[in-house]
Amino acid sequence: MxxxxxxxxxxxxxxxxxxxxxxxxxxxxxxxxxxxxxxxxxxxxxxxxxxxxxxxxxxxxxxxxxxxxxxxxxxxxxxxxxxxxxxxxxxxxxxxxxxxxxxxxxxxxxxxxxxxxxxxxxxxxxxxxxxxxxxxxxxxxxxxxxxxxxxxxxxxxxxxxxxxxxxxxxxxxxxxxxxxxxQERPSRDGRTQSIPAGMADGQRNVSAVTLTSSEAEVASLVAKGLSYKEIAIIRGRSFSTIDHQLRSIRKKTGVSSTSALISLLARMDFPLVACRDGDEASRSRSDY
The missing domain is CATH 3.30.450.40 (GAF domain)
Incomplete structure (x- = not known):
């Protein structure tokens, strides 16, 4: 180039x-x-x-x-x-x-x-x-x-x-x-984000993605271009909690970065499918 x-x-x-x-x-x-x-x-x-x-x-x-x-x-x-x-x-x-x-x-x-x-x-x-x-x-x-x-x-x-x-x-x-x-690269905490084979960013069947209600709200704010700090203030949560939720959202949607997530959200129809926070046994309520 x-x-x-x-x-x-x-x-x-x-x-x-x-x-x-x-x-x-x-x-x-x-x-x-x-x-x-x-x-x-x-x-x-x-x-x-x-x-x-x-x-x-x-x-x-x-x-x-x-x-x-x-x-x-x-x-x-x-x-x-x-x-x-x-x-x-x-x-x-x-x-x-x-x-x-x-x-x-x-x-x-x-x-x-x-x-x-x-x-x-x-x-x-x-x-x-x-x-x-x-x-x-x-x-x-x-x-x-x-x-x-x-x-x-x-x-x-x-x-x-x-x-x-x-x-x-x-x-x-x-x-x-x-x-x-x-591309697949180390996430913020140093671990590698895994993307399913043959499924590049934005190619996942987004209709099958299910987020908690908290994650869906965070995703909607990310889609509007708000920063971590702005989202934390609006949601009344800590910066680390928003970061944790965004990592979870990226994992579920199969993207490796927040910019890729924004691009994916720009291409898909809203709303995302949301479940109640308590429906995910692997999530502690203290996370939200």
Whole structure:
């Protein structure tokens, strides 16, 4: 990949070569790759917010802001917090269009349906550029750049910079970083997470997964992109309890990392099947 991206004239937008070099150095750290990508793109485009997430065109919902960068000079609200209807025509346009989709004026754009328009207006979005992250022949995520304090300049090459950076750098590198993150690797406590033979992350029959009611609630919060600390505060539990529950959820769903779990939850239908906490004899009530 380094040879393809850096040793050949593959990257069309010159400054993005430096971003590619830094991301390749952190290829085994998915969160670091996301952070480098979203923060670099926000600064390069001089926009106010860049958000991205994993998903699929056919999924019922999309969860924005798995990764998000915001301009520290403004009080820019987050676009995350809840799922978006992935069947909305505009969402499908971003997934399926071969090029990024531009919304020059959110309030005036007639392509937007009311619910999504309200969502974007609440996040103070004035101009938006959104496109799919692709690897091979498939789309595996979305990335969007938003201007909230003013409209995007119309006399610049912002669109080309966004399109070329996403297509040439972010799409291929994030895909590899995600694949590495999804592979079987030691869990937080040093033990190896076992994935059933022939069953890669996201391929388990999720309809057969049964979580306790506590785990189902934690999973729903993870799906919204909340951090361990935020989940612990909302649930009124300790950080270690949330970590224990997430390890249990990952084991049941057959994924090896929290980022892979978020990706899986973005592709599956809710709600998860939940049993009462007391129905699992192997779980102590003190764990929850």
């Amino acid at each position: 380094r040879t393809q991206l850096l040793d050949r004239p593959f990257i069309r937008y010159g400054p993005a070569r430096d971003l590619a070099a830094h991301m390749l150095l952190r290829l085994d750290d998915l969160e670091a790759c996301w952070s480098l990508a979203t923060n670099w793109l926000r600064k390069e485009l001089e926009c106010h917010r860049v958000d991205a997430g994993f998903g699929a065109p056919h999924a019922r919902t999309y969860l924005p802001s798995l990764a998000e960068a915001k301009d520290a000079n403004y009080d820019v609200p987050t676009l995350g917090g809840s799922a978006v209807d992935n069947h909305d025509p505009i969402m499908q346009a971003m997934w399926l269009s071969p090029c990024p989709v531009v919304f020059a004026d959110i309030k005036q754009d007639r392509r937007l349906q009311m619910r999504l328009r309200q969502r974007l207006s609440k996040a103070r979005t004035k101009t938006k550029i959104g496109g799919a992250l692709r690897a091979g022949n498939g789309s595996y995520g979305l990335i969007c750049a938003d201007w909230t304090e003013h409209f995007a300049p119309s006399d610049s090459n912002i669109y080309d910079r966004f399109e070329q950076t996403v297509a040439d750098v972010l799409g291929p590198i994030i895909a590899v970083a995600r694949a590495i993150d999804d």
